[in-house]
Amino acid sequence: MLPVNQITFQPVDTCLNCGVQFDNEDHFCRGCGAKKIEERFTVRRVMHEAGERIFNLDNRFLRTYKDLFLKPEAVIGGFLAGLRKRYLDAFSYFTIAITISGFQVFVLKRFYPDIIKEMSSLDGQNNALTEMIQNSTMEYQPVVMFSTIPILAFMGWLTFLTLKKHNYTEHLIIQMYSYSHLSILGSILGIVFLITGMNYLLFGLLTIPLYIIYNVYIFKRLYTLSVKGILLRTLFFLAILLFCYVVLVLIVLAVLFITDPNVFVELANQNAG
Numbered sequence: 001m002l003p004v005n006q007i008t009f010q011p012v013d014t015c016l017n018c019g020v021q022f023d024n025e026d027h028f029c030r031g032c033g034a035k036k037i038e039e040r041f042t043v044r045r046v047m048h049e050a051g052e053r054i055f056n057l058d059n060r061f062l063r064t065y066k067d068l069f070l071k072p073e074a075v076i077g078g079f080l081a082g083l084r085k086r087y088l089d090a091f092s093y094f095t096i097a098i099t100i101s102g103f104q105v106f107v108l109k110r111f112y113p114d115i116i117k118e119m120s121s122l123d124g125q126n127n128a129l130t131e132m133i134q135n136s137t138m139e140y141q142p143v144v145m146f147s148t149i150p151i152l153a154f155m156g157w158l159t160f161l162t163l164k165k166h167n168y169t170e171h172l173i174i175q176m177y178s179y180s181h182l183s184i185l186g187s188i189l190g191i192v193f194l195i196t197g198m199n200y201l202l203f204g205l206l207t208i209p210l211y212i213i214y215n216v217y218i219f220k221r222l223y224t225l226s227v228k229g230i231l232l233r234t235l236f237f238l239a240i241l242l243f244c245y246v247v248l249v250l251i252v253l254a255v256l257f258i259t260d261p262n263v264f265v266e267l268a269n270q271n272a273g
Contacts, residue, residue, distance in 0.1 A: 009171070010050055014030040015031060015032065015034055015119040017029065017031075017033075017034045018032040018034075020032070022036055024074065057230050060086070060087055060088045061088055061096065064088045064093060065181070065184065066086040068177065068181045070216045071221070071272075072178075072217070072221055073218075073221040074225075075087050075168075075179050076174055076178075076218070076222065077222060079173065079177075080166070080173060090177050093176070093180045094149075094176050094179075094180040097145070097180035097181075097187075098145060098183075099178070099185045100187045101141060101145065101183050101184075102142070104187040104190050105141055107191055108149065108193060109136075109138065111194070112194055112200075115194070115200050115201075116138075132198060145179070145183065149175050149176055149179055150172065151244060152175045152178075152179065153168060153171040153174070153175045153246065155237060155240045155241060156174060156175060156219070156237070158213075158225065158240060159170040159236055159237045159240065160219065162232065164224060166222075174218070174222070178215055179211075179213075180216070182207075182210060182211055182214055185187075185210075186207055186210070190203060196260070212237075212238070216234050249269070
């Protein structure tokens, strides 16, 4: 308990989260573990608590990030089994991934506009269709990320359907962790590529193989499959991925044709030129 002269307001004597009575010696709730608030918020206190959360190497974010590399089955399998305190939940991790990815897009658009133009060029010429898709993807990145996960979860569910271990909702959780983790890693590597002047277009081409390899690793750990078993299911997953990609491209082209047919006219003029 803080000395009386350091208490700037009257602290509560019961936990506001679960209602357990505090003793004078308590700094945390004995019922739910929430911190007992004993002083008013000040700049110093906010900075201190932010520092503890950000720079403490044992915090849940860094532990989640590290263990999704070393033992993803402990993070994902643990969450599906009911583990909540040790690791970040899937949605919180996804929120952090969106924030970091958004920062990468900001850096790319603000400081490296020439690279964006290169990414939308084919054979050295600007491509109107590619540029429109790319700009829309960057502008609505959170929506794109959020809408991609159900598709990936459906593909994963189909791939491992015969094993009957996880239902579709559980595959949503698996993909939310996986997609978020790779998004964080990709955003950090992307910024490094930009700052160091390495080939950013090459980095973009590596993201899909990286996703496939990491998911093979995750599912092998979650399902304890043999090398042959995971390879066969990976081939099946790739076949589903190719089919979904073709369908998605056709849908995007149809939507663009309906909403802005001039894009196709401009594209035809570019090819004719």
